Amino acid sequence: MGMSIEELNNHKDNIILSLNKAEREYESAKTNHILHIILSIMTAGVWVVVWLFIANWNIHKRTNLEKIIDESKASVKDIDNQLRLIPNGDDINTTECPWCAEIILQKAKICKHCGKEVN
Numbered sequence: 001m002g003m004s005i006e007e008l009n010n011h012k013d014n015i016i017l018s019l020n021k022a023e024r025e026y027e028s029a030k031t032n033h034i035l036h037i038i039l040s041i042m043t044a045g046v047w048v049v050v051w052l053f054i055a056n057w058n059i060h061k062r063t064n065l066e067k068i069i070d071e072s073k074a075s076v077k078d079i080d081n082q083l084r085l086i087p088n089g090d091d092i093n094t095t096e097c098p099w100c101a102e103i104i105l106q107k108a109k110i111c112k113h114c115g116k117e118v119n
Ligand SMILES: [Zn+2]
Pocket: 097, 098, 099, 100, 101, 102, 111, 112, 113, 114, 115, 116
């Protein structure tokens, strides 16, 4: 706890980077079964061993990546929730100065631009 908005955003960016990487790896960890059927036929069935090995490897890889992707998504959600609890610049209520029309804080008693009393 006690991380600043900037730290949380940096942390979130890092997680999103690794999440994107994991999603790309997940997509590429697909077995091209049609290619393996052709290779198996061409090698009179010898290739089936390689095919099974690769298919099994990809299933294993995708299972691991799924876990990483789920965990990363949960972390991003968690950080978003933490960010929501921290008041930031956007949450500070502003208003227009009735004298000079510059944007000032609603809480302000004196306009920082024209120096006149407001509210
Ligand atoms: Zn003013």
